[in-house]
Amino acid sequence: MSLNPRSSKRSRWIDIMFIVAILSLSSLIAFLLLIPNSSKNKENNITANQPIRAEEEVNEEASVYPGIRIITETSNDVFTPFAIQYPQSDVPSFNKIVREYTQKFKTLYLDETKYMGETKKHTKGELNISFEVFQNTTGDYSFVIHSRMYMGGANGISETKIFHLHNQSDHMLTIEDLLAKNEKSLEILSTRVRNAITSNKQLSTYLLLNQFEVKTTPKWGNFTNFVLNTNSIDFYYSTYEIASGAAGEPIISIPLSDLNDILADEYKLPAITVDTKPTGNVPKKEEHAISENSKDEATKVPATGKVVALTFDDGPNPETTRKILDTLKKYNAKATFFMLGSRVSFYPDVVKEIKEAGHELGNHTWTHSDLTKASVEKIASEINNTSNEIEKATGSKPTVFRPPYGAVNKTVRSQTSLPVILWDVDTLDWKYKDSKHLLEHIKTHVKDGSIVLMHDIHSSTADGLDAVLAYLQGEGYTFVTVSELKSKS
Numbered sequence: 272m273s274l275n276p277r278s279s280k281r282s283r284w285i286d287i288m289f290i291v292a293i294l295s296l297s298s299l300i301a302f303l304l305l306i307p308n309s310s311k312n313k314e315n316n317i318t319a320n321q322p323i324r325a326e327e328e329v330n331e332e333a334s335v336y337p338g339i340r341i342i343t344e345t346s347n348d349v350f351t352p353f354a355i356q357y358p359q360s361d362v363p364s365f366n367k368i369v370r371e372y373t374q375k376f377k378t379l380y381l382d383e384t385k386y387m388g389e390t391k392k393h394t395k396g397e398l399n400i401s402f403e404v405f406q407n408t409t410g411d412y413s414f415v416i417h418s419r420m421y422m423g424g425a426n427g428i429s430e431t432k433i434f435h436l437h438n439q440s441d442h443m444l445t446i447e448d449l450l451a452k453n454e455k456s457l458e459i460l461s462t463r464v465r466n467a468i469t470s471n472k473q474l475s476t477y478l479l480l481n482q483f484e485v486k487t488t489p490k491w492g493n494f495t496n497f498v499l500n501t502n503s504i505d506f507y508y509s510t511y512e513i514a515s516g517a518a519g520e521p522i523i524s525i526p527l528s529d530l531n532d533i534l535a536d537e538y539k540l541p542a543i544t545v546d547t548k549p550t551g552n553v554p555k556k557e558e559h560a561i562s563e564n565s566k567d568e569a570t571k572v573p574a575t576g577k578v579v580a581l582t583f584d585d586g587p588n589p590e591t592t593r594k595i596l597d598t599l600k601k602y603n604a605k606a607t608f609f610m611l612g613s614r615v616s617f618y619p620d621v622v623k624e625i626k627e628a629g630h631e632l633g634n635h636t637w638t639h640s641d642l643t644k645a646s647v648e649k650i651a652s653e654i655n656n657t658s659n660e661i662e663k664a665t666g667s668k669p670t671v672f673r674p675p676y677g678a679v680n681k682t683v684r685s686q687t688s689l690p691v692i693l694w695d696v697d698t699l700d701w702k703y704k705d706s707k708h709l710l711e712h713i714k715t716h717v718k719d720g721s722i723v724l725m726h727d728i729h730s731s732t733a734d735g736l737d738a739v740l741a742y743l744q745g746e747g748y749t750f751v752t753v754s755e756l757k758s759k760s
């Protein structure tokens with residue numbers, strides 16, 4: 272059989288094309304393998320417009336919850352202020368679900384408020400997303416995410432959603448796991464939850480009977496919003512889910528001892544229970560005491576010369592706050608850190624470093640809520656829980672308080688004995704996320720006695736601080752804490 276010359280020619284072409292294809296494919300693979308490192312480095316440097324990126328890398332040692340870190344995004348925009356906090360882990364699938372859940376609220380909120388702006392009904396909204404962490408002896412984390420959104424008037428949305436994660440695996444605990452996928456057990460659980468709800472006198476008077484029936488029928492999907500606690504399983508309901516608004520967000524707690532007969536073996540209560548402390552933030556009410564140290568520090572203020580009080584809000588952050596501490600040290604500068612209790616509970620070591628470096632500790636509430644819209648009880652717990660958490664980390668109570676968004680009224684003031692500290696220079700670092708802008712703003716706005724607002728959760732601020740301190744020092748400024756500044760005036 273003789274070969275057709277055309278076909279042999281074509282097969283040679285096919286060979287060549289095949290080789291070319293292999294070569295380009297392998298170089299593409301090599302390129303793709305090399306890319307992640309360089310793009311990752313880029314991401315760390317360019318944090319502008321990407322508030323999440325700054326904390327994208329896991330810093331396990333820094334967090335008191337192994338493998339878990341807390342992400343904070345805040346906007347001080349006049350009409351669309353928000354504070355969003357959510358957990359992230361080493362498990363990409365978990366991270367994606369949680370991030371998408373919170374970003375869904377953010378998008379809805381920004382779209383809605385933008386629409387209201389366009390229709391000239393521009394009223395101030397608020398979005399607040401916060402979370403609580405519960406860790407069980409089996410190594411399962413339950414994260415209770417509270418989302419509240421107001422877009423002016425009565426258009427409020429509030430939702431509580433729970434996400435699960437195991438600290439050693441990528442498994443996300445389900446109610447099916449707890450009941451060994453047993454349908455009979457699900458029916459028993461349904462009955463027990465219903466009994467617990469109807470026997471709760473206060474809650475039962477507010478029940479929306481139809482919804483209550485629907486939401487407690489024996490369907491797996493009805494029981495996903497649970498926290499596995501050391502001694503109980505707690506079911507969380509959003510406002511209006513089973514009861515009218517007056518009932519708030521009901522939590523139905525069923526003791527594990529009452530569920531032992533239906534629980535999967537690995538979740539049954541052991542014969543001897545080990546006493547473990549709940550790791551969630553337990554509300555404790557305690558009054559503030561002004562630190563005795565604040566007076567001693569005040570005496571260090573030079574009698575003459577220009578002074579400026581630099582303040583850093585919304586932290587601490589293991590990377591950016593530490594970088595700021597290094598820069599402050601270089602210039603022998605003292606500053607004030609207004610911290611969120613939620614973040615203090617994750618990174619107490621960073622708070623300790625702030626204190627040990629001689630900076631002033633400030634309270635900036637637990638969830639970064641607009642306190643002028645909150646109940647007295649909520650104001651008190653936001654402030655007191657944060658002060659207690661700072662004291663737990665450092666041994667000292669904070670000495671100053673800054674309300675989120677600078678929103679303060681008589682009621683807010685009545686709930687704390689701490690001096691309320693606002694600012695006169697707002698660097699807008701949260702908005703521009705640009706080191707050059709930070710320096711320019713400071714050059715044109717800072718004067719003797721200024722209190723400068725910055726945020727230590729942005730790497731652009733951490734990166735730009737050196738130039739800011741160099742400039743101000745050159746202008747003859749001394750850097751003091753806000754209490755030192757106040758004692759001088």
Ligand SMILES: [Zn+2]
Nearest residue numbers: 584585675676
């Ligand atoms: Zn703030």
